[in-house]
Amino acid sequence: MHGYELRKRLNLVLGSFRALSYGSLYPCLKGLVASGWITGTESPAAPPHGLSGKRARIVYRLTPDGKERFQQILASSGPAAWEDENFGVRFAFFAQTDPATRLRILEGRRTRLTERLETIRQSFQRTRERMDEYTLELQRHGLEQVEREVRWLDGLIDNERGARRSRPTGSGHPADADPAGDATRPGTEK
Structure with a gap:
């Protein structure tokens, strides 16, 4: 092309x-x-x-x-895969990525964002008295964005773990199935 x-x-x-x-x-x-x-x-x-x-x-x-x-x-699933500069690109190719690697990348991204969340919260607590209302809103917005992405990642991680346990072999889904094929998703019955 x-x-x-x-x-x-x-x-x-x-x-x-x-x-x-x-x-x-x-x-x-x-x-x-x-x-x-x-x-x-x-x-x-x-x-x-x-x-x-x-x-x-x-x-x-x-x-x-x-x-x-x-x-x-x-x-590969090292730190570069879950950094801001690369994560979106890596995520775009998740259908072609093996399930174990997807899970490591998602968990790494979540860890990175959780660390960032703690840094933002600490900064917010230290500096809130010295900021005007608009700067506070901007910080709050940034905090909410990171919290939202962490929740999104939690859902993806849960789905990835559940899919690996419950998807039958040969289902045609991009994620590989659990070789035993007998585990179900938490909270579901066979």
Whole structure:
């Protein structure tokens, strides 16, 4: 796919989580080409470069090395996976990520946000007397956003744990089933 289409799809998938400009996309694509993870070839349907006044479209394709690298990234669950800069992108590929890795990333993200929540609360308590009402509201808004994300993550973690226990083998769901296949979700009966 060419860069314009890639940007369009990424913006559709990631939405408000990440603003992707051509100024950041194309250098990244060049770096991926240089690493051998993707190839870039001029689109055969493009008019001759000098005649149209437009640049020829470059079509990018994942190489076998790129596919392998992508799988390595999906399998990793270290701190970088749950940081603000990466979590939304990693979450967008959760359907292609194994359940144990998904759970580690969700739990890591939750831990990171719980730590942040404590820091925000402590800061809020120390500085509330010195702030005007609008700054207090801004801090309260930030606190509520983090609390909301922690609740969302709690639900995802519970669902992930429950899905691993109760989903029958071969159900077609992206999450793998429990090999025993006999556990049920907490609070449900067979």
